[in-house]
Amino acid sequence: xxxxxxxxxxxxxxxxxxxxxxxxxxxxxxxxxxxxxxxxxxxxxxxxxxxxxxxxxxxxxxxxxxxxxxxxxxxxxxxxxxxxxxxxxxxxxxxxxxxxxxxxxxxxxxxxxxxxxxxxxxxxxxxxxxxxxxxxxxxxxxxxxxxxxxxxxxxxxxxxxxxxxxxxxxxxxxxxxxxxxxxxxxxxxxxxxxxxxxxxxxxxxxxxxxxxxxxxxxxxxxxxxxxxxxxxxxxxxxxxxxxxxxxxxxxxxxxxxxxxxxxxxxxx
Amino acid sequence: xxxxxxxxxxxxxxxxxxxxxxxxxxxxxxxxxxxxxxxxxxxxxxxxxxxxxxxxxxxxxxxxxxxxxxxxxx
Numbered sequence: 001x002x003x004x005x006x007x008x009x010x011x012x013x014x015x016x017x018x019x020x021x022x023x024x025x026x027x028x029x030x031x032x033x034x035x036x037x038x039x040x041x042x043x044x045x046x047x048x049x050x051x052x053x054x055x056x057x058x059x060x061x062x063x064x065x066x067x068x069x070x071x072x073x074x075x076x077x078x079x080x081x082x083x084x085x086x087x088x089x090x091x092x093x094x095x096x097x098x099x100x101x102x103x104x105x106x107x108x109x110x111x112x113x114x115x116x117x118x119x120x121x122x123x124x125x126x127x128x129x130x131x132x133x134x135x136x137x138x139x140x141x142x143x144x145x146x147x148x149x150x151x152x153x154x155x156x157x158x159x160x161x162x163x164x165x166x167x168x169x170x171x172x173x174x175x176x177x178x179x180x181x182x183x184x185x186x187x188x189x190x191x192x193x194x195x196x197x198x199x200x201x202x203x204x205x206x207x208x209x210x211x212x213x214x215x216x217x218x219x220x221x222x223x224x225x226x227x228x229x230x231x232x233x234x235x236x237x238x239x240x241x242x243x244x245x246x247x248x249x250x251x252x253x254x255x256x257x258x259x260x261x262x263x264x265x266x267x268x
Numbered sequence: 269x270x271x272x273x274x275x276x277x278x279x280x281x282x283x284x285x286x287x288x289x290x291x292x293x294x295x296x297x298x299x300x301x302x303x304x305x306x307x308x309x310x311x312x313x314x315x316x317x318x319x320x321x322x323x324x325x326x327x328x329x330x331x332x333x334x335x336x337x338x339x340x341x342x
Contacts, residue, residue: 001335012333013333015314015329015335016336016338017338017339018339021341021342022340023340023342059319059321061341063319064341074318074324076318077317077318078316084313084315084316085338087313088305088312088314088336088338089299089305091296091299091338092340093337093338095336095337097335098311098333098335098336099333100330100333102310102311102326103308103309103310104306104308104309104310104311106307107299107300110296140332140333142331143332145330147331151330155330157310229328253313265317
């Protein structure tokens with residue numbers, strides 16, 4: 001990851017997701033006593049860490065990892081239910097390259113030990129082809145929903161919904177290059193990256209105790225607030241000539257199941 | 269009789285052999301077979317706190333390439 005970051009750190013985002021410790025000092029003695037993807041004690045670990053018992057311990061260990069390695073990339077800390085780790089494949093050293101439309105471009109089952117003989121013996125899948133993929137992608141400059149309002153729609157899955165007061169808007173993917181918003185089919189236009197990034201304003205949308213980070217795009221007298229964390233097109237608020245026409249009250253990624261709840265990483 | 273006894277023993281051993289044989293699926297094989305994690309599929313949700321305590325969502329990165337690695341300290 002360090003080599004990749006050195007070459008492309010200015011162009012693409014690098015994220016390390018810190019999970020449970022694979023070889024904690026209080027773990028089982030041998031591989032036979034562990035589960036299928038690891039979790040046994042290694043002799044001679046340079047770093048001594050016991051199994052995390054709560055999110056605070058895990059967060060501290062992740063901070064130590066980041067500081068010790070002087071890593072400049074984003075380090076995310078998985079919750080105690082391993083929600084992210086399980087959703088992405090549950091392997092100890094896997095990696096993914098995600099394209100700008102939120103889709104998987106490539107994946108690797110085992111990467112961390114890519115420079116060691118041990119890794120190669122274990123079936124290491126080197127990430128060398130990342131360089132070729134990125135070279136073929138051409139311009140790597142990031143863009144946003146301010147440049148392409150359809151950007152969140154391309155990542156939409158069936159059943160996603162937004163609620164504005166009494167009005168419920170449901171999203172359904174309709175096939176390649178199309179999506180349905182409340183039953184109306186939208187053709188997703190091929191996006192051409194602008195030569196210069198559009199102007200955008202970052203604002204938080206307050207909903208109860210939640211503060212949703214939004215991008216506010218103004219066109220004439222209409223102000224549209226987009227939050228890419230939400231389902232569908234993520235339109236949170238529309239203000240025309242100073243009057244609020246639409247304002248989000250609830251949302252969900254699955255039918256009938258709200259997603260606007262405070263995040264609790266310690267939940268077990 | 270001896271043949272029947274051998275055949276019965278083999279039948280009893282078959283489940284164990286199936287688990288230990290070369291055809292046994294490994295977590296790595298399963299990972300590459302998972303349809304929802306295939307190239308071209310929408311990435312799964314990724315929602316977590318960073319080391320500064322900020323909540324980050326993968327959708328915050330829409331519009332740019334992202335390299336994601338999962339792992340631990342040891």
